[in-house]
Amino acid sequence: MLTPYSKVAGLHFEPPIILASGILGQTSSSMLNSLKGGFGGIVTKSIGLEPREGHPNPTMLELNTGLLNAMGLPNPGIGSYRNELQELILHVDDIPVIGSIFASDEEHFAEIAMNMEGCGADAVELNLSCPHAKGFGAALGNDQVMAGNMVLAVRNSVDIPVLVKLPPADNIAQIGLAVQGAGADAIVAINTLKAMAIDVETKKPFLGNRVGGYSGPGIKPVGLRCVYELFSTIDIPIIGCGGINTGRDVLEYILAGASALQIGSALYYRGKDAPHLISKEMCEIMESEGIGTIEEITGAAHDYI
Numbered sequence: 001m002l003t004p005y006s007k008v009a010g011l012h013f014e015p016p017i018i019l020a021s022g023i024l025g026q027t028s029s030s031m032l033n034s035l036k037g038g039f040g041g042i043v044t045k046s047i048g049l050e051p052r053e054g055h056p057n058p059t060m061l062e063l064n065t066g067l068l069n070a071m072g073l074p075n076p077g078i079g080s081y082r083n084e085l086q087e088l089i090l091h092v093d094d095i096p097v098i099g100s101i102f103a104s105d106e107e108h109f110a111e112i113a114m115n116m117e118g119c120g121a122d123a124v125e126l127n128l129s130c131p132h133a134k135g136f137g138a139a140l141g142n143d144q145v146m147a148g149n150m151v152l153a154v155r156n157s158v159d160i161p162v163l164v165k166l167p168p169a170d171n172i173a174q175i176g177l178a179v180q181g182a183g184a185d186a187i188v189a190i191n192t193l194k195a196m197a198i199d200v201e202t203k204k205p206f207l208g209n210r211v212g213g214y215s216g217p218g219i220k221p222v223g224l225r226c227v228y229e230l231f232s233t234i235d236i237p238i239i240g241c242g243g244i245n246t247g248r249d250v251l252e253y254i255l256a257g258a259s260a261l262q263i264g265s266a267l268y269y270r271g272k273d274a275p276h277l278i279s280k281e282m283c284e285i286m287e288s289e290g291i292g293t294i295e296e297i298t299g300a301a302h303d304y305i
């Protein structure tokens with residue numbers, strides 16, 4: 001079987017499995033290395049205007065059903081990151097490179113987006129969904145008006161596609177409508193869930209920041225619900241993310257309404273070849289079910305009455 005592909009916002013992803021933001025996206029060499037695993041697209045670490053150290057240790061914890069992280073958006077700032085991105089883009093011409101950005105207001109979002117475009121990024125992804133970085137992320141993505149304003153500012157500043165990554169809000173469909181109205185080309189759903197762990201021996205929260213983001217297999221049902229609700233409401237394409245670990249998980253997301261997928265924690269569970277393994281499993285199921293293309297079954301779970 002030929003490798004399935006997807007076209008989202010004019011970008012060609014083959015296979016439709018994309019490296020999620022924050023996982024190996026820190027330097028050009030880590031991103032180039034990750035591509036050897038078989039990704040069809042790559043999203044950088046979320047980059048802000050100024051350098052940021054992130055939260056104190058510990059920042060990561062493995063749970064029974066996923067991972068907990070409170071990195072706190074550490075990044076070198078767009079001024080330094082430009083070199084990494086330009087270096088990456090020099091070596092990659094057939095795989096879309098998406099620059100993830102975060103900010104606390106419209107002006108900064110627009111400025112970083114223009115920098116990403118200037119470096120040659122194929123698209124920008126607005127991180128409106130980090131659950132553990134005060135003033136950035138989820139605070140914006142849980143509010144229809146603020147989310148719409150951020151998207152509009154970026155839409156008016158760049159010509160490349162604008163992707164918007166949302167948190168798993170209860171009213172995600174309404175937020176999706178607001179960002180679609182503001183000119184988003186696609187929605188990515190979801191980021192991590194705000195969560196915490198307590199250490200019984202020290203009797204303290206485990207993470208240095210106390211709260212963090214929950215990712216991995218345990219969040220798949222939440223991601224699926226979000227994609228399903230978005231598909232019922234919006235017309236722009238959806239990139240599914242959250243707890244995808246196998247080819248079967250990919251197909252569940254496509255049936256819910258996703259046109260392409262992002263994976264992060266699966267690299268921890270299945271190793272650096274995760275995209276290749278997941279894509280192979282997806283192809284095997286598609287073949288045995290007689291499915292020819294991704295498009296043919298996108299959102300098919302909605303036909304069930």
Ligand SMILES: Cc1cc2nc3c(=O)[nH]c(=O)nc-3n(C[C@H](O)[C@H](O)[C@H](O)COP(=O)(O)O)c2cc1C
Nearest residue numbers: 020021022046069127191215216242243263264265
């Ligand atoms: C260590 C770590 C760092 C992350 N950093 C970012 C980030 O910088 N920007 C962002 O939008 N999402 C970030 N995420 C969220 C992932 O991109 C993804 O949305 C989330 O982990 C759910 O997907 P998964 O279950 O496949 O990991 C991070 C996740 C992890 C585990």
